[in-house]
Amino acid sequence: MPPAERLVRDRHFAYDLTLCALVTLVALGYTLAVGERALGMASLVITLPLLVRRTFPAAALAVMTGGCLLALAVSSVPSAAGIISVPVLVYTLARWSGRTLARLAWAVAVVGSFLGPARWALRGPAISDITVFLVSVVACFAVVSAAHVVGRKLRESEDSASRQERSEAERVRLLESEQEQRARAATVDERNRIARELHDIVAHSLSVIVVQAEGGRALAARHPERAGEVLGTIAETGREALTETRRILGVLREGREGSAEYGPQPGLADIADLVQRTSDRFELTTFGTAPPLAPAVGLTAYRVVQESLTNVLKHAGPGARARVVLACTADAVEIEVTDDGGTASVPDGQGHGLRGMAERVSLHEGELTAGPGPVGGFVVRARIPYERQADRSDTLPLPQAVSW
Template structure:
C-alpha cells in the first residue's frame, strides 16, 4: 500500500506540491485582513488586491520548490526585498521565505543552505530595522526561530543523503550478488561441460571401438563378437550411471552424496585401464615413486587426464596403436605421462580441442601444468604435473 502511495506521489509530484501549499491559504487570508490595519512605522498601506497579488507572487513559486529550490528561494527573497524597498508593510504571508529557505537546506549542498540562511537573516534584519525599535532584543529572538527551521532542513538533507547512500549500497550489493551468481553459474556450466565431455567422449569411444570389432568378428569369431557386445553393454551401463549422477546433482542440490556414485579417483585407475584394454588398446600402466596422500579433487583431475589421453589414443591412434601410462610421485607433486605410438603428428588432433582445454582448466585449478604434443619418434604424448599437499 505504501509502495503504491509513493509511486503515485512520484507520478504526480507537481499536484502533491501544490496541495502542500493549502495550509498557507489561511495565512494569505489573514494577510488580506491585516492590510486594513494601521501601517507599520515608515511603511505604506496596501490594498486587499495588492495583498492578493503579493501573496500569489510569494506562494506560486513554491509549487516548484522540490525541483528548483535555489531558484524558488531566489524569487521569493527578491519579491520580499522589492516589498521592503517599496515600503510595503510586512505581512504574515512573508513567512514563505522560511519555507523556501527550508527547501534549500533540505535539498541542496551545505554551501547553498548557508547562503540561503545568510540571505534570510539579512532580510529579517531589514524587517526588524523598520518594524521594531528594540532591534538588539528582537532580531536575536527571531533568529532562533529561523535557525531552528534551517537546522531542521539540514537534518532532513543529511537523512535523505544517508538513505540514498543505503539504497545505493543495497543496489550495488544486489548487482554484485547477481554478478557473482552469473560467474558461479558460468563456472558450474564449465565444470559440468568438462564432466559430460569426459564421461561421454570416453565411454562412447570405447563403445564405438567395441561395436566395430563386433561387426568385423561376427562372421569369423562369434565368441569374440559376443564379448565385444558385452563390453559395449557394460560400458553403456557405466556411462548411464555417471550421467545419472551428473543429472541428479543438477536436478536437486539437496541430493545426498550417498544416492549417487562418488567421483572417480586413484582407486578407479585400474578399472579404467582394464576397460581400455578390453576395448582393444594395449595399455602399460606404471606407478613409480613413494605414493602419498592426494586430495579427492586432484584424484579426479588425475583420473580425467588419463581418461582423456587414452580416449584420444582410441580415436586417433590408428590400427595397432599401443599406449603407456606413467604416474610418478614426487616430493610435492605428481607427474603423469601418457604416450602412444600411433599416428602422432599426422593425426588430426584439432577435434580434441574441448578435451585438451578441459585438461588445462582442471590442472590450472590446482596450479599445475599440462602439455600435449606429438612425441619424438612418432606417436603423441600428454604430460601433466600436478602439485599436491601444501604446494597445491
C-alpha cells in the same frame, strides 16, 4: 496523491492554521491594548501568509513584507504580529525553500530589523533614545538571523540524510548487482564443468565402444564363440556412460537440485579399472603412495588419464599401444601417457580434449604438456599439486603396476 502525502499535507495545514490563529489572537489583543485599529488591519495582513508559507513561500514573503511596511506606515508602536510572524517565515523559507529565496527573506528581515526599531524610537525630529534603538536593532537582527541559521542547518541535515540514504540505496543496488554477477559467473562455471565432464565421459565411452565393435567384427569372423565377450564389454561401457551422464545432468533438472542422485566421483583408485576397460594393449605402472587427497585432485587425475586414452583410441588407431605412468611424489601427482603412434596420425591439438585437460589441471595450479614423442607417437604429461584433506589420516594406496 498517495494517502501518506495527503496525510502529511493535512497535518501541516492544521499546524499552520493553529499558528496563524494564535498569532492573530495575540496581535488583536495587543492592538486593542494600544488602541490602534489601523495596526490591527496591518496585523491581519502580516499573519495570514502563515497559512500558505509552505505551499506558496514566495507569495507569503511578498504579502508579509507588504503588511510589515503597512504597519510601519500607520503606527509608531511595535507590531506584535510582525515580531512573531517574520522570524517564523524566515525559518520556514530557510528550512523548506531554495537557497535564493531563503537568503532574500533573511535580507528583507534584516532591513526590517533596522526600520522597525527606527520607527518605534522616532519621536519627533530625532531619535528619542539611542540605547533603546540599538538594543532593538540587535535583538531583531539576532532573532531573524537565528531563525535563518536554524532553518538552514535543519535543511542541510535533511539533505545530508537524504544523500546518505540514496548512497546506501546505491550501495545496496551495486551489492545486489555484484552478487547477481557472481551468481551468473558461478552458473557459467558450473555449466563449463558439466560440459567437461560430459565430454570426457561420452568421448571416452564412444571411443571404447567403437574400438570394441571394430575388434569384435574381426573376432566374430575367426572366433564366433568370443563375440559375446565383446558385446558384453560394449554393453557394460554404454551402461556406465549412461549412468554417469544421468548423474551429471540430474542437477540441471529444474526443481530437482536437492533430489539428484550423486554417485562417488572416480579418483586415483579407479584408474586401474579405467585402463583395463579401455584396451588390452594399454599398460599401467604406478610409483609411490598417495596421501589423503581432495576428491577434486583424484577426479582431475582420472579425467586426464581418461582423455589421454581416448585420444589414443581416436588418433593412434586400434592397433596402438599405450603406457600410463602414475607417480605420487612428495607434493604432487605426476601422470605420463605415452603411445607408439599406431597407424594413425598424431592429434593436432585443435579439439576440446587437450584444452579441457589443461583447464582442469590449471584449476589446481598444475602443469600439462602434450606433444609428439621423441621416437613417434604422442606424449601427455601432467603434474597436479596435492590438495590434502585435513579430516583424514589414512593413506590411499595406489594399485600396483599392472599390464593389461
